[in-house]
Amino acid sequence: EPEVTQTPSHQVTQMGQEVILRCVPISNHLYFYWYRQILGQKVEFLVSFYNNEISEKSEIFDDQFSVERPDGSNFTLKIRSTKLEDSAMYFCASGFKSLNTEAFFGQGTRLTVV
C-alpha cells in the first residue's frame, strides 16, 4: 500500500541551527501539507502546497519556515534558526485532489531543539 515517508524519524538540533525535514509523498498525489503537533497539544496546520507554490499558510508559518519541492518526489520543510518552541512532531500529508478525500499522513519527524 502506498504511504507517505518522512525522514528522519527523530532529529535533535541545537537552538539557532537550521533543520530540513524531508517527506516523500505518495507518487500520484498533487497536494502536499505540513502539520505540527507540540507534545500534548492539537495538530496544527502549517502550510499547503500545490503546483509548486504555497496555496495556504497559517500564522505559525512565518519567515522562519520555508517549503520546497526540489525534485519530482521530495517535499521539504526548512526551519531556520530553530527555537526551543519549535520542538514538536512534524507531519507531512499528501492528497490526490485537495483534501476532499482522505489525507494520508506520514509517520512524522520528532524535532527536539535543545
Added chain:
Amino acid sequence: EDKVVQSPLSLVVHEGDTVTLNCSYEVTNFRSLLWYKQEKKAPTFLFMLTSSGIEKKSGRLSSILDKKELFSILNITATQTGDSAVYLCAVEGGNKLVFGAGTILRVKS
C-alpha cells in the same frame, strides 16, 4: 477564527461498552469533516463526511454529520482494548484541516 471542539477530553470504559465521541465546529468554507485515530504517531484515517444525515460505517465504528447544527459524532460499539487511542476530529476548510484537541479513549479489559 476557525474552531473544532471535541468532547469529552478523555474517557475510560470497559471492554464491550459503547462510546460516543462528539465534535462541533465553526469553520469557514466547510468542505468535509474527517475522523482520525492516533495511537503513537501519525493520525490514521477513519471516516470522511460531507453530507448531513448519512451514516458512515466501518465494522464497529460509525459516524454521522449534522451540517445544520455543525456537529458530528463517532460511535464505537463493543469496544476492545485495541480501540484505546486519541480520536481526532478535523474539518476541511479551504486548503487545510483544522483539528480538534482530540478525545483520549482508554478501554480497560
